[in-house]
Amino acid sequence: EPEVTQTPSHQVTQMGQEVILRCVPISNHLYFYWYRQILGQKVEFLVSFYNNEISEKSEIFDDQFSVERPDGSNFTLKIRSTKLEDSAMYFCASSGSRVGNTQYFGPGTRLTVL
């Protein structure tokens, strides 16, 4: 069964460093998302991406964040200058259609900022 994959599974970085989190969405999906989950809290929406551009973003997704689909398979989230409060699980999701908006999530990348 097709699935969303994410790499790395765990990323440890120093505060102020840049990180890139990578995702391979399900191959025939057109809508891509990033969410994050701080330990013990609920899953929060960051950004949605369609047709090579951001379609929606939350207040969390400020200027230090960016997303890119560099080729036909990868979808990346870049955090330019990490802060301690960026430590969280980051989930990529993809959807094949807006109808029903069923989103399939990857296993996540645990980001630890020291």
Place this chain on the structure above:
Amino acid sequence: TQLLEQSPQFLSIQEGENLTVYCNSSSVFSSLQWYRQEPGEGPVLLVTVVTGGEVKKLKRLTFQFGDARKDSSLHITAAQPGDTGLYLCAGGYGGSQGNLIFGKGTKLSVKP
């Protein structure tokens, strides 16, 4: 602020018991999804409901979307230890708003 309230927050039952968990909002959603999440892993989709009053069954799990599309319930019959986990509901608005709004989840523990 759009909110999805899930109840109960925690539920501990014995194997074989039935249970129902709830997901409520003041907002109308175009779709509602239920996920199960294990510690340190991503949410795994269980079901999507889109029509008010819709009922879907997945083996021992029964999902219902409220008539007004503001609430949903998950009923588990004859719970098993393998059902232990965090159950999340997530509402979608569809259209140009593609993001999901998640509840905090119900943490279920089924003891043998």
